[in-house]
Amino acid sequence: MTQVDVRIFEVGPRDGLQNEAATIPTDTKLQFISLLAAAGLREIEATSFVSPAAIPQLADADELYPRLEPRPGVRYPALVPNRRGLERAIAAGVDAVCVFTAASETFTRHNIGMSIAESLEAFRPVVEHGREAGWWVRGYLSTAFGCPYEGPVTESAVVAVAEGLLALGVDEVSIGDTIGVAGPADVRRVVGALGAAGIGPDRLAMHFHDTRGTALANVTAALELGIGCFDSSTGGTGGCPYAPGAAGNLATEDLVYLLDREGLRHGADLDRILAAARFISEALGRPLASKVGQAGGWPS
Amino acid sequence: MTQVDVRIFEVGPRDGLQNEAATIPTDTKLQFISLLAAAGLREIEATSFVSPAAIPQLADADELYPRLEPRPGVRYPALVPNRRGLERAIAAGVDAVCVFTAASETFTRHNIGMSIAESLEAFRPVVEHGREAGWWVRGYLSTAFGCPYEGPVTESAVVAVAEGLLALGVDEVSIGDTIGVAGPADVRRVVGALGAAGIGPDRLAMHFHDTRGTALANVTAALELGIGCFDSSTGGTGGCPYAPGAAGNLATEDLVYLLDREGLRHGADLDRILAAARFISEALGRPLASKVGQAGGWPS
Numbered sequence: 001m002t003q004v005d006v007r008i009f010e011v012g013p014r015d016g017l018q019n020e021a022a023t024i025p026t027d028t029k030l031q032f033i034s035l036l037a038a039a040g041l042r043e044i045e046a047t048s049f050v051s052p053a054a055i056p057q058l059a060d061a062d063e064l065y066p067r068l069e070p071r072p073g074v075r076y077p078a079l080v081p082n083r084r085g086l087e088r089a090i091a092a093g094v095d096a097v098c099v100f101t102a103a104s105e106t107f108t109r110h111n112i113g114m115s116i117a118e119s120l121e122a123f124r125p126v127v128e129h130g131r132e133a134g135w136w137v138r139g140y141l142s143t144a145f146g147c148p149y150e151g152p153v154t155e156s157a158v159v160a161v162a163e164g165l166l167a168l169g170v171d172e173v174s175i176g177d178t179i180g181v182a183g184p185a186d187v188r189r190v191v192g193a194l195g196a197a198g199i200g201p202d203r204l205a206m207h208f209h210d211t212r213g214t215a216l217a218n219v220t221a222a223l224e225l226g227i228g229c230f231d232s233s234t235g236g237t238g239g240c241p242y243a244p245g246a247a248g249n250l251a252t253e254d255l256v257y258l259l260d261r262e263g264l265r266h267g268a269d270l271d272r273i274l275a276a277a278r279f280i281s282e283a284l285g286r287p288l289a290s291k292v293g294q295a296g297g298w299p300s
Numbered sequence: 301m302t303q304v305d306v307r308i309f310e311v312g313p314r315d316g317l318q319n320e321a322a323t324i325p326t327d328t329k330l331q332f333i334s335l336l337a338a339a340g341l342r343e344i345e346a347t348s349f350v351s352p353a354a355i356p357q358l359a360d361a362d363e364l365y366p367r368l369e370p371r372p373g374v375r376y377p378a379l380v381p382n383r384r385g386l387e388r389a390i391a392a393g394v395d396a397v398c399v400f401t402a403a404s405e406t407f408t409r410h411n412i413g414m415s416i417a418e419s420l421e422a423f424r425p426v427v428e429h430g431r432e433a434g435w436w437v438r439g440y441l442s443t444a445f446g447c448p449y450e451g452p453v454t455e456s457a458v459v460a461v462a463e464g465l466l467a468l469g470v471d472e473v474s475i476g477d478t479i480g481v482a483g484p485a486d487v488r489r490v491v492g493a494l495g496a497a498g499i500g501p502d503r504l505a506m507h508f509h510d511t512r513g514t515a516l517a518n519v520t521a522a523l524e525l526g527i528g529c530f531d532s533s534t535g536g537t538g539g540c541p542y543a544p545g546a547a548g549n550l551a552t553e554d555l556v557y558l559l560d561r562e563g564l565r566h567g568a569d570l571d572r573i574l575a576a577a578r579f580i581s582e583a584l585g586r587p588l589a590s591k592v593g594q595a596g597g598w599p600s
Contacts, residue, residue, distance in 0.1 A: 184561075185562045
């Protein structure tokens with residue numbers, strides 16, 4: 001893999017598309033993922049082996065995954081929620097998986113119908129198999145900065161769940177601002193608490209939402225704390241389920257623009273990312289809403 | 301004036317409205333300014349004594365300015381481009397003025413039909429009268445991070461024009477990212493060069509555009525450099541004349557949200573700012589496009 005200063009973890013094909021009303025044909029998804037890889041992205045979360053009834057947008061995971069084009073240095077993680085999903089993932093040939101829980105009990109109940117502790121137990125066979133099989137394994141820790149049901153979330157709750165995920169054996173924990181409320185001081189507070197508990201920035205990724213315009217400010221603060229991996233969604237797909245019409249995932253093109261201005265190497269090409277962003281926006285039948293999608297790069 | 305950590309310099313009624321296609325009635329502008337003051341904003345750029353033919357949106361400056369409601373601790377600066385504008389400003393009763401030039405020769409030619417040196421000479425009587433009369437005087441230094449005609453702008457060009465403005469006698473220089481291209485590293489570079497030339501953060505304000513989503517990241521970097529004044533436009537009015545459909549001025553509600561999360565005192569109330577933002581968006585006949593305008597504050 002080419003040397004990079006910052007890893008970009010692309011979540012558009014999974015996290016982005018699962019929150020869109022439209023269901024995209026499998027061939028279109030594969031073309032999107034191919035454009036993302038061609039743009040230089042090296043970690044592309046491709047799909048989720050969750051129940052097709054729960055998330056019909058990703059019901060084609062079993063068909064899509066084996067058709068992903070193998071590329072040197074490119075990883076295609078898939079979300080795997082439980083043992084049933086693990087069986088499907090093995091059959092599909094995955095070698096990188098993600099599990100998903102949260103810092104808020106109420107959110108976890110609403111989102112996956114389990115307590116946080118139960119979710120960690122559900123992940124145990126997934127992570128154990130992954131470690132034995134030599135897979136790369138990531139844990140998502142959402143609502144780390146605020147919960148749509150409970151409001152503010154304490155950093156000690158975040159630390160406890162991060163410790164639980166790492167104890168299971170995940171390689172990395174992605175700390176999510178699921179409803180897009182964090183500011184830089186919150187990032188310093190939460191990452192600081194994790195560091196004080198012995199969980200350094202090398203074990204962390206940050207997953208910011210741009211719902212209140214703070215995503216790149218939070219990236220800026222996180223870079224100063226030594227964080228080296230950021231999640232983003234090309235085209236800014238996904239929206240915010242808790243604030244209709246508002247933005248959700250940080251757009252990859254906005255992240256890339258900032259990293260380019262900072263002079264940080266990441267391996268992606270802004271113009272090609274924008275091409276992929278336009279492609280998926282057209283497929284979804286809506287205008288490209290990201291800032292750099294509207295304004296273009298610079299110098300042009 | 302109540303103690304604040306950060307000054308918010310509201311530019312909506314002048315910089316925002318002058319770049320909108322719609323012309324707003326004087327009574328509506330006065331109601332907007334009254335809402336802004338009621339929201340706790342203490343520096344509200346009210347209008348411009350520029351040629352009515354050049355900017356018809358602000359042709360009512362002579363009528364509007366004397367009707368502004370005096371409020372303790374609230375300043376209503378007005379833009380004054382030259383001696384003719386100065387006469388009108390004196391007649392209208394102003395006590396705080398702004399002059400406007402740029403770091404790019406081509407931009408200055410296109411924007412105000414003068415060279416940078418000629419623009420400074422045109423400001424001389426304005427600033428000299430202002431100092432004698434005890435007015436507060438600000439100089440805008442636009443295209444400090446990039447020019448729509450010339451491309452990249454050097455920090456030495458910014459330093460030279462800032463020195464020219466301060467030599468005239470302005471109290472403060474507002475450093476503008478007119479086309480919204482800067483990232484945090486650019487902010488550190490330009491503010492650093494100004495500091496090395498003896499122009500410290502106490503003489504500076506930052507005027508960021510959110511065209512590429514970096515405005516709050518740049519605020520975050522500028523706060524760390526000791527900058528204590530930021531320009532913004534309630535409702536994010538103005539747009540970007542160089543990228544149709546893209547954002548221009550940082551929205552005051554987005555700035556206030558960030559400052560609130562940072563725990564910094566500024567005197568403004570987010571809910572009341574949002575009320576003013578909705579008011580002016582309705583008057584302009586378009587949806588409120590700012591991030592916090594779409595998503596709301598937090599906790600709600």
